[in-house]
Amino acid sequence: xxxxxxxxxxxxxxxxxxxxxxxxxxxxxxxxxxxxxxxxxxxxxxxxxxxxxxxxxxxxxxxxxxxxxxxxxxxxxxxxxxxxxxxxxxxxxxxxxxxxxxxxxxxxxxxxxxxxxxxxxxxxxxxxxxxxxxxxxxxxx
Numbered sequence: 001x002x003x004x005x006x007x008x009x010x011x012x013x014x015x016x017x018x019x020x021x022x023x024x025x026x027x028x029x030x031x032x033x034x035x036x037x038x039x040x041x042x043x044x045x046x047x048x049x050x051x052x053x054x055x056x057x058x059x060x061x062x063x064x065x066x067x068x069x070x071x072x073x074x075x076x077x078x079x080x081x082x083x084x085x086x087x088x089x090x091x092x093x094x095x096x097x098x099x100x101x102x103x104x105x106x107x108x109x110x111x112x113x114x115x116x117x118x119x120x121x122x123x124x125x126x127x128x129x130x131x132x133x134x135x136x137x138x139x140x141x
Contacts, residue, residue: 015113022102026113031096033120038089041082048075088121095123104128 015026052072095101102111104125111125124132 015117017113021110021113027096027101030101030116030120031093034089034092034096037120038086038093041086041089045079045082048079051075085121091123092121106132 013025013029015029019026052075092101102116103109104111105123106128107125109125109127111122115122115126122129
């Protein structure tokens with residue numbers, strides 16, 4: 001069995017705090033997790049485009065037409081969020097290749113396995129993220 005097959009998110013392997021941080025196996029695991037997420041988002045986007053292309057936009061009833069347009073607008077906003085998320089996934093994959101993945105972009109400290117499991121595109125440690133949010137709140141008032 002190849003190293004990559006051993007570290008795919010569905011292989012049963014889970015990174016542990018007991019291992020050296022961001023070792024090759026962990027990096028392979030997160031790379032596979034990000035690539036699977038990316039593929040899923042692209043597939044959903046393609047399904048949405050196909051759905052929008054196949055829809056009849058000539059609804060005779062104005063209420064039905066308005067409802068249809070509202071639904072299409074919601075789908076497009078969701079896909080725009082996906083597009084932004086795809087950019088973040090691509091950036092995380094680039095950080096893996098550059099050897100920067102898993103480390104806070106502000107402090108250089110490890111982000112942590114638990115946080116990366118929950119949000120594999122994270123660029124800030126929990127402490128740095130909380131400080132960032134406090135700063136945003138301060139300026140929002």
